[in-house]
Amino acid sequence: MPIWRGYDFHMTLFLSKRIAIGILTLLVASVIVFSIMEILPGDPARIMLGMNATPEALAALREQMGLNVPLLERYVNWVTGMAVGDFGNSYTYRSPVIDLIAERAVVSLPLAVISLVLSTVIAIPVGIFAAARRGRMGDTVSMGTAQVGVAIPNFWFALLLIYVFAVWLRLVPAGGFPGWAGGIWPGVKALILPAIALALPQAAILARVTRSAMLEVLGEDYIRTARAKGMPRRYVLWRHALRNAMIPVLTILGLQFAFLLAGTIIIENVFYLPGLGRLVFQAITQRDLIVVEGVVMLLVASVVLVNILVDIAYAMVDPRLRARA
């Protein structure tokens, strides 16, 4: 059945509403990010020039960096700049922030996507499997494993992975990133361990959510109707229960994306990956405010985007949400 059968102006309205809310979220986030950075102590000009700088040099640099204009004006300049892709210039790298971000995004974006895909393709089948064998051996074992997965800190798991696969088996490099210039394979090889380390706890949570969502759906009356129609158990599980169980799973998936991004900061440091997480980490220690602000806004934007995608996915899964939109 074509999912877009219900396509009509409601869907357009629904989408425009979601996008408007997304833009509003971004604006609110920009105000918060900007104010926090302003409130924090420390003068970026002084940090750049060191403790022995002359007042004249400081004033000149402040002027050059646009730190002397009033607060509101600075905020407006920053936001309008970002809207056209100008994130300003880094204080420490002395190059456009957008270039820094672009350079790092080619590492972080594939990392995030690989781990999201990985956690989904592991978690959903495991959750379905456990639900189908509720209370039996397979359920106990897979949910026990998931429990361990939730409890293990990802950086520790990352170290374990490095020890086993890089140090001992020498299958993949222990850290660093060769870039994509040398072909896809070396790049993927460098990202596979960090992606697994990121995906594991996510997959564990997602598997548990999938299991409980499936169990709830399997108790519904319409499952009994389908069984009374003569549909075998397995068919009912995949064709009737799964799509209904996807709604809570999608919600968690959307929320997890934000945690995934936060997780990259730690994991990129463990694996020495030159990604956005490391960039923001270094920028914070160097009080490179404009880089921090830029990267944080980018992360906020990607979370907003993912949540819009999740909302669209909801509408695709559930005709009632299409109608209510």
Add this chain to the structure above:
Amino acid sequence: MSLLEIESLRLSIGNFEILKGVDLHIDQGEVLGLVGESGSGKSMTALTLMRLLPELAQTSGRVTFDGIDILNAPEAAMNKLRGDDIGMVFQEPMTALNPVKTIGEQVAEGIRWHTGANRRDAEDRARAMLDRVGLPEVKFPLSRYPHELSGGQRQRVVIAIACALEPKLLVADEPTTALDVVLQAQILELLRDLVDERRMGLLLISHDLAVVADMADRVTIMRHGEVMDAGETGRILTEKAHPYTRQLAEASTHVPERVSRFIPPPLTPPHKGEGDVDVEGARGRWRYPTLLEIRDVTRDYAGRRRSLFSKPEPFRAVRGVSFDLHEGQSMALVGRSGCGKSTLARMILALDRPTSGSIRFGGEELTTKSEADLRPSRRNMQVVFQDPYGSFNPRHKVERLVAEPLHLLESQPSRSDRRERVAQALGEVGLSAADMDKYPHEFSGGQRQRLSIARALITRPKLIVADEPVSALDVSIRAQVLDLFADLNQRLGVAYLFITHDLAVARAITDQVMVMHEGEIVERGDTGAVLDDPQSEAGKMLVAASPDLDRALARRRAANA
């Protein structure tokens, strides 16, 4: 050899014995009514023959369908049987269909699975079946989703699924219990036609003797997992040889003894102005003062927007309703589901405000009052809901639950005073003061409904609004609860507004009836007069559709004679 034969069927889950040797049989083209109260094991009997029991269920005995030993058949054989030779219709149409699949998919699915037909052919057959159950293509294309259909329409889809492959046996487990009487009559007629047309056997499970008397060739009456009485419908229900059969029959036609505290008002057509009514007529004057005055009450809800450019059309749920209710009067508000009766009740209880019109309670206008100013009025009107299971917090003790409305009082009673009031309220509904320290799960359904009545009584209200207060109860418990309502009206002079689609309830305990249809009160009068000889179309339809044991048996006798 019968189509279905069940011999000394036993079923237990854990240590709990649910069926203790059930015997029944159904022939081709025959309708068997399986009657019993909740917990009698009638649904479990149906699930056994579908082999859709809970995992831990243990069975013994023999179930033979069309020569197949059901209890020992392999799962693959059962999959072949279900939906093909045995179809099943369930009680709750609102949840019986998969919300993310179109009705076409859901009907065609079984056809494709069992016959191996391609999508097109299966959809053609699904279309024909939906046409047959009264869902024509123009209004109900295959691409409709369940949420776009009403309860009655959904039940038709479920019947279409069950009958799509012309099963030899149809199992219908309380197929009309969740529907209003008019829909019930339509669905029962559809089932009867399908059975006649296709020579199906029908196992009709119901707690309603009147429905069974109307439909079934034979009845089997169950209690506590055992068959009490069985035989030809007319004979069993007329002779009532078995004491339990007699008990059920009496309970289902039970009318509490009560005298109207209230001299019937003159019969007035609806929507007449004050000047039109000749109150000083032959029938005397009101004996009691007016408690509730409703004038031209209308409630609109925002409709659904059809396009970006057109304004949404409001949906008018209640249209210009006016009536009076007097102290001590018992009034029924009857109508089909969706007629606006619950919306009206919510406005009377000040849980919702009318779009226009006036509601005066004890002389005070409710519609303009703030929430704080409503408290004295709220104390004087309480509500009893349909579901005695859902309306109590399971973690609170009875004392706290029943005492809940006391926060509406001006001054809060002391702890001992509170316990005393709770004890008194419990006494009034026939429970004991010792029940105060129990939790809701320790009570049966009927006792819980008594608890909710006690909760409603504790503030000594002048009006109790009861929304289908007995429709979730078994017939014998329901008779007791109706007695209780009647008794409280007599002793305490509480006025009632009974919202129901069940005319038997209206007849049992009300002085007057108002018939509501599409948001309007279309008929009003003394209960007996309206129910015996309704004047409005809506009233006639309700009366004609209401199952009635005596009428059904009379019809049966006439048909046999």
